Amino acid sequence: MFTLFAIDRTQPLRSAARAGARMGWLAAALLALAACGGGSPEQRLRASMTQLQDAIQARDAKAVRAQLADDFVGPQGLDREGARRLAAASFLRYRDVWVRVAAPRFEVKGDRATVEFEAALGGGAGNALPEAAQLYQVRTGWRERDGEWRMISAEWTPRL
Template sequence: MAKTGITFRGGLLACLSLLAACASDTPEARLRQQFDTMQAAVEAGSPSDFIEGVSTDFVGEDGLDRAALHNLLRARALTNTRIGATTGPLDVSVDGDNAEVAFDLLLTAGQGGVLPDQAGTYRVVTAWRLEADDWRVHHARWERGR
């Protein structure tokens, strides 16, 4: 009897694992994973890993392009030992190969210190698209919180 219980539990665990894998492979789940990976790269001071998730034709506020964004992140990585990027809940909307992710952001510098010239919160809205089966951000706009 014990052997049957173990087999049943093993089969049940295998089925649950497959269901979890299928659920995490949805376009929204993959987008959220890409977002998390990019956020972790910023916090780890790894601008090269972050920029992999940015489209080559990226456009941000005031005409910021991909190269300028990469340079900005590299400069921040050199001047701050760590950058914390704390986000509020993500508001994700997926429509086929396009998506929008909106969130509130608080930037901090290691040990909870606030970056002097960027103190405060931001409301960020990003536009994403699937490029070669990977989500990449191609547009971003942000507004300083009030």
């Protein structure tokens, strides 16, 4: 279960919406799931998603990039390097970035997988309330090579 906070209305709504949109790709990247040990494809996928989450929580844009496939594609032509730059900009703008994920659904078929979930994403300067927050419906695509899962695609739709 997750908690969604309201956007601080003291800043212009467009600015808050833009900030939420810039952080939207982070929702695609993050799942608040514990890593599972073992060797099944789904367990390895969960572990890869946890590594991505750890990279974001550590505010490490290069480590975020490392979890994306070379041919990663996001909305509006976002590529792997663009995602790294977007992560770096978000980390500069927000001291704290958080996500709460609900109802993840895994579909693994051979070396490909899809994970869909709802995510609440926010960021701020360490205050009790976030400066920006949004709820998203997220769909991610993954590919496994040599036992490692990498995200190959992400799309998200704001729910509020």
